[in-house]
Amino acid sequence: MFQAALRAPDHLWLRPWRFLVVEGERREALGRVMLDCLLRRDPEADETVRAKALNAPLRAPLLIVVLADITEHPKVPAVEQRLSAGCAAHAILLAAEALGYSGVWRTGNPAYDPEVVAALGGSRDEEITAFLYIGTREGTAKTLPAMSTDDFVARW
Numbered sequence: 318m319f320q321a322a323l324r325a326p327d328h329l330w331l332r333p334w335r336f337l338v339v340e341g342e343r344r345e346a347l348g349r350v351m352l353d354c355l356l357r358r359d360p361e362a363d364e365t366v367r368a369k370a371l372n373a374p375l376r377a378p379l380l381i382v383v384l385a386d387i388t389e390h391p392k393v394p395a396v397e398q399r400l401s402a403g404c405a406a407h408a409i410l411l412a413a414e415a416l417g418y419s420g421v422w423r424t425g426n427p428a429y430d431p432e433v434v435a436a437l438g439g440s441r442d443e444e445i446t447a448f449l450y451i452g453t454r455e456g457t458a459k460t461l462p463a464m465s466t467d468d469f470v471a472r473w
């Protein structure tokens with residue numbers, strides 16, 4: 318999965334990404350980070366919201382946090398670095414599927430909270446691109462809405 322991530326398109330090979338593996342009991346520690354940061358953002362958060370934050374990382378056996386390391390560059394604007402990190406995240410999801418696992422990309426408020434980045438050991442230049450939840454699918458895959466490529470593709 319990580320080999321796939323390292324093949325993300327990457328303008329001028331900046332390698333603007335890294336990956337944190339959170340599994341086992343470390344998911345509980347991440348849940349405590351989620352809760353602490355929630356309470357800093359919203360001290361009034363009710364019990365349901367608190368419990369959701371605390372337990373969020375327990376929804377899958379493996380979490381991969383994709384971090385984008387955004388630097389000033391004359392030729393590679395920040396958006397391209399963020400896109401590269403997004404491609405890396407997607408590569409991980411595709412590789413997980415190819416290996417017979419399943420994955421979901423989640424963000425939400427914790428992903429955009431600099432305190433969460435700091436608690437994960439990230440620098441000020443780093444952003445959370447994705448919390449990837451990886452595991453084995455339980456039950457059957459959901460039915461996906463039918464889409465036609467005609468609705469999205471045109472000849473110009």
Ligand SMILES: Cc1cc2nc3c(=O)[nH]c(=O)nc-3n(C[C@H](O)[C@H](O)[C@H](O)COP(=O)(O)O)c2cc1C
Pocket residue numbers: 421422423424425461
């Ligand atoms: C940048 C980004 C952030 C996302 N954040 C969330 C999220 O916070 N919660 C969520 O349920 N889905 C989120 N998704 C969508 C899911 O990853 C996933 O696509 C969705 O659950 C539908 O599943 P499917 O792609 O298998 O149809 C996000 C997708 C992207 C690209």
